[in-house]
Amino acid sequence: MNLEKIEHIGIAVKNLREAEEKFTELFQATPYKREVVESEGVETSFYRIGESKIELLAAINEQSPITKFIEKRGEGIHHMAFDVKNIYQEMERMQERGFQLISPEPKRGADNKLVCFLHPRSANGVLVELCQEIKD
Amino acid sequence: MNLEKIEHIGIAVKNLREAEEKFTELFQATPYKREVVESEGVETSFYRIGESKIELLAAINEQSPITKFIEKRGEGIHHMAFDVKNIYQEMERMQERGFQLISPEPKRGADNKLVCFLHPRSANGVLVELCQEIKD
Numbered sequence: 157m158n159l160e161k162i163e164h165i166g167i168a169v170k171n172l173r174e175a176e177e178k179f180t181e182l183f184q185a186t187p188y189k190r191e192v193v194e195s196e197g198v199e200t201s202f203y204r205i206g207e208s209k210i211e212l213l214a215a216i217n218e219q220s221p222i223t224k225f226i227e228k229r230g231e232g233i234h235h236m237a238f239d240v241k242n243i244y245q246e247m248e249r250m251q252e253r254g255f256q257l258i259s260p261e262p263k264r265g266a267d268n269k270l271v272c273f274l275h276p277r278s279a280n281g282v283l284v285e286l287c288q289e290i291k292d
Numbered sequence: 293m294n295l296e297k298i299e300h301i302g303i304a305v306k307n308l309r310e311a312e313e314k315f316t317e318l319f320q321a322t323p324y325k326r327e328v329v330e331s332e333g334v335e336t337s338f339y340r341i342g343e344s345k346i347e348l349l350a351a352i353n354e355q356s357p358i359t360k361f362i363e364k365r366g367e368g369i370h371h372m373a374f375d376v377k378n379i380y381q382e383m384e385r386m387q388e389r390g391f392q393l394i395s396p397e398p399k400r401g402a403d404n405k406l407v408c409f410l411h412p413r414s415a416n417g418v419l420v421e422l423c424q425e426i427k428d
Contacts, residue, residue, distance in 0.1 A: 158320050161342025162298055165372055169416050178416060181389040184294050205374065206297025207343050232417030233369045236301055238341065253317040280305050280314060281368030 158246060159238035163287050164202070164209035164267075168225045168234040172199050172214035175231075179203060179212060187212075193266045198222055200266045211237075211266065235273070237285035243270050246286050250274060255284075262288070294382060295374035299405075299423050300338070300345035304358045304370040308335050308350035311367075315339060315348060323348075329402045334358055336402045347373075347402065371409070373421035379406050382422050386410060391420075398424070 169175035172190075180186050187201040197220030201212040213234060215222040225234055240246040243262050251257060256275040265271035269287040276283045305311035308326075316322050323337040333356030337348040349370060351358040361370055376382040379398050387393060392411040401407035405423040412419045 159318070159341055162301065162344045165298065165301065167416060167418055175416050182295070182386075182391070182415065182420065205295055208298045229365065230417050232412065233372060236369060250318075255318070276368065279318065280303060280311050281366050282303055284318065 158249070159240060159286075161239050162208045163237040163239040163269075163285075164211045165233060166211045166213050166235040166237065166285070167232065168222045169212050169214050169231050170226060172201055172212060175212050175214070176201050179210065183210070189267075191266050192216065195263060196221065196265070198266075202267060209267075235283035235285050237271070237287050240286050240288050243272060243286055243288040247272050250286070255279060262286075264290075294385070295376060295422075297375050298344045299373040299375040299421075300347045300403075301369060302347045302349050302371040302373065302421070303368065304361045305348050305350050305367050306362060308337055308348060311348050311350070312337050315346065319346070325403075327402050328352065331399060332357065332401070334402075338403065345403075371419035371421050373407070373423050376422050376424050379408060379422055379424040383408050386422070391415060398422075400426075 183203050187203050190201045192199045197217045198213045199216050203210045213222050256278040258273040258275055262270040262272045268290050271287045274284040319339050323339050326337045328335045333353045334349045335352050339346045349358050392414040394409040394411055398406040398408045404426050407421055407423045410420040
């Protein structure tokens with residue numbers, strides 16, 4: 157198995173603080189961290205659920221992909237992310253198998269990861285993120 | 293933690309066989325089972341990823357919630373499901389905390405589970421499923 161586990165599920169929300177209150181009730185647990193990712197125009201908040209995480213994402217500017225997503229579809233599940241050991245190798249494999257990469261190189265994402273997205277049009281409408289932990 | 297893990301992520305697809313080919317490439321693994329759930333009007337296909345599963349869902353009739361979902365939003369992530377130990381207790385707790393249940397009693401779902409859904413309007417646009425394994 158090349159994709160080791162569901163690393164996280166990303167959920168687009170309008171207001172991070174209000175969404176945190178709701179999800180804290182749902183999970184009976186508080187977020188273990190918040191992080192701004194300037195390059196993606198988002199503020200994020202993370203919960204642990206078993207071996208996976210739930211990432212709430214709120215836009216911090218109008219250009220954020222989350223602004224566009226919410227305008228088009230409303231709040232809801234935005235993407236699903238899988239852990240990989242070697243993101244470069246997986247990106248190459250995915251392209252060979254007909255998946256379309258959103259960017260040709262991995263980017264630095266939230267939570268100390270190198271990340272890359274597959275275009276939903278090549279994966280049954282699902283925005284798939286591959287992520288590899290950065291080992292310092 | 294009342295929600296023990298992500299039990300599965302449900303993905304609405306138009307054609308189950310074609311989607312299976314795509315996700316088999318993505319995961320480099322084949323589905324471990326297919327199952328028709330007549331009560332929900334769906335045929336499902338399951339992959340294991342770490343401690344979780346990915347469930348592909350295709351409508352088997354026009355009345356299926358998946359038919360309506362795809363008409364409205366296209367293919368994509370449909371719901372996320374969490375394992376609970378006592379579904380009746382969790383349903384009561386969710387209602388007390390302001391989450392709206394889609395049905396007042398759990399139903400028998402795919403993969404030998406008792407399941408209940410929380411309405412997306414009470415959970416930031418996310419269709420949340422609670423599920424408890426049926427022990428025979």
